Amino acid sequence: MNKILIILFAFLSVSVYAQNDEATLKNIYKQSLTNGQSYAWLDYLSNEIGGRLSGSENAQKAIEYTKAELEKLGLDKVWLQEVMVPKWVRGEKEIGKIILNNENSTIKMDVNICALGGSTATSDKGLQAKVVEVKSFEELEALGEDKIKGKIVFFNGAMQADLINTFEAYGGCSKQRYAGAYEASKLGAVGVIVRSLNLRQDDFPHTGSMGYLDLPNDKRIPSAAISTNDADTLSKALAKDGNLEFYFKQSCQKYDDVLSYNVIGEITGSEFPDEYMLVGGHLDSWDLGDGAHDDGAGVVQSMEVLRLLKESGVKPKRSIRVVLFMNEENGLRGGRKYAEEAKEKNENHVFALESDSGGFTPRGFSFDCSDANLAQIEQWRSLFKPYLIHFFEKGYSGADIGPLKNDTIVLAGLRPDSQRYFDYHHASNDTFDAVNKRELELGAATMTSLVYLFDKYGVNQIKNIPQIKD
Template sequence: MRLKLFTLLLTIVPLIGLARQEDSLKIRAIANEILLHGQAYENLRILTKQVGARLTGSPQTYKAEAWGQQALQQAGADRVISQSCLVPHWIRGGKDEAWIAAPGKKNQPLDILALGNTVGTGPKGIQAPVVLVNSFEELEQKKAGLKGKIVFYNYKFNATYVRTFEAYRDAVGYRGSGPSQAARYGAVAVLIRSMSHAADNHPHTGSTRYNDSFPKIPAAAMGLQDADRLAALLEKEPVNVFLKTHGKMLPDTVAHNIIGEITGSEFPDEIITVGGHLDSWDAAEGAHDDGSGCVQSIEILRAFKAIGYKPKRTIRVVLFANEENGLRGGSRYAEEARTKKEKHIFALESDAGGFTPRGFGFTISPELLKKVQGWLPLLKPYGICELEQGGGGSDIGPLYRELGTPLAGLLPDSQRYFDIHHARSDVFEAVNKRELELGAVSMAALIYLVDKYGL
């Protein structure tokens, strides 16, 4: 028996070694294609400079969809389709303005951006005393004095979180539910400290979710330098602020997920999804959020076609609609997958910026994670050091909830992401070509391994 086992091991070990060598060579071929002949950076330039900001429902939405269809066709997709969905249509409506109004003194401007999905102040604007609130607990303590006031949430990013997404998750509730919580106690408007730890003064917008039980009030994000200035002033004396915004929610409209795919050669009914979201906030070009994820996903398809790799399973690139202020595209994609009884074996999203890749976060069983971690030696040459539990993406999350699909999200270095997230500084020039391409390499390598070995 021992001799048979020893003989079996002598047979298996060389085969494992040969498979590992074959995988290493294939991934190297993919990497060389992307690093030497990549189109991701040029695709991103066209998306950001020729299409620009892509707020859901804007004319740029449909220009971006046309760009996506063309880019996928040029990448060699076997077929390209658009999947329609009803999406919210919020407009900013004009220039957002705010200033500190002190009688007998010159107005002191505050750099602000209205939060997405919020109502405007009306054409006359709002001028009211400001109440400084550093936490929701403090809001409760001061609730009796909030009627007719502007609440200023000055909750700061926790600088001790090395993983900056933890700081974002900790603070983002003030943007999401802060306006309704303030309105509950009679506040007439809200200002928030931007969801950032940047050193500049750019305001960072983002989506708000109103609680229909309370009045809808205007809300805007403020640049960090102005937030510090206003907070310091409020510690000394009462302050009135004038606020004028023009936000308005129009009736739902139609947008589209843009989908390109390579049909699987052995298991065409098994689908691997990879993508990013095509929409962006209107303040900037949406280069990191999430133009980068879109062009990286397209680049995977292009590289596979360029080196002649024929995947066993169907590889589907999805440029999702409406992630920023509704998540309707991701929900629609999952709903149709469930209705058609599609077999989705894996989904990967890039929505954390086009910075240097560090790893992947997975939402899978411990057994599958152990299997995936066995691939780490093949990914390490391209900068991937972590394959950990916990990850995915907003757009692919509905696949997990609807179908139980295993998920993963690319984890780039996050230190600079919230310097530009949802701000006017999220432009093409903020993206490094090499970092963007290495992210595409890492994603393509993971998709190749999932395609070959399954989950």
């Protein structure tokens, strides 16, 4: 009889907890969808401030704005964390042309290009040379110095369209953007043009970070992205005339590092103030658009998490921090600085959630955590089912929270529907009008709900011990 009573009590307790959690999540979603602040914050970041490249005046404006808005929320602490960041300036709008030299005339076709972030400039007169098309570093290496020296290398490796996970498709060819100039320069190339990392056919060139690694300054060659439409045009033209030339001009410039800041706000925990849970996105963006999806959406959703917790009457047991990281796009200085100081102060971070995949409809989360914690997360799946959130899997969390990784922390990444994300990623059309208000608010509520559950039930401190195979 006693066993029956114990089992019944346990069942009723679980049912009460489930009902309480269901009610709390329902209230969180209601607050976000009917009384949300994220869209208004994004409107200001995008339309009143604009692109926020690290080290720029707009980046500083964004720091001041978000700090002031967090202070309005009545958090226990709001502060700035100093971090030195790179300063790269695009300069005048880039010029690109395909040049066809016929017997009786020269035809010049304008194309859409943009300098890749961190690239060196061309000369004031620009750069003109014959073009060699490749689709991989292996093709480049096979051609060798004899066929590359003195030419512009055109990397035309496209994102793999049949991969449903668009981030996997992005990762499959992003190395051409980042290291293309490095690899081509070693073989004597004078410049690099890279197909934009975009699954859509359009006229928008997509920028992004590139690096010269250990190349000396006199070996560094200019590198630019070309739109997908114009990449196809160039490829078709090369198939007909292998002697055509390409001309481009860009005036970008790199300066010494400058002082910037991460923006941090905190609700101090009522029971375990020394256990920290973090939610964040990166405040910097590329300069072509206004960074609404990448990562204005993640910034305002993260700010909204703390506001929604307060509005929903949740009093966190653990200290909840929002961190708006600076310099994710071209250095990751903000994420590394935060982790470095956390380690120096011996802060116990038990959970971190990042939103850096756009403001589209949320589908779930990917987790970098132990099997024990993943099993706990799976028990919450039914709480998210009414909101059509179904994706709970191990995987990548986020660049800025990555430096916090240890054996016990739970790292999580919000996973929105990604099919249209790369239409806007790092391009001039990444603007406020591309973000849907309701989708943005659903994402903020989804993040808040996960933070609430982890704060309430805690993190399993069991390490993820790899299984030993016989």
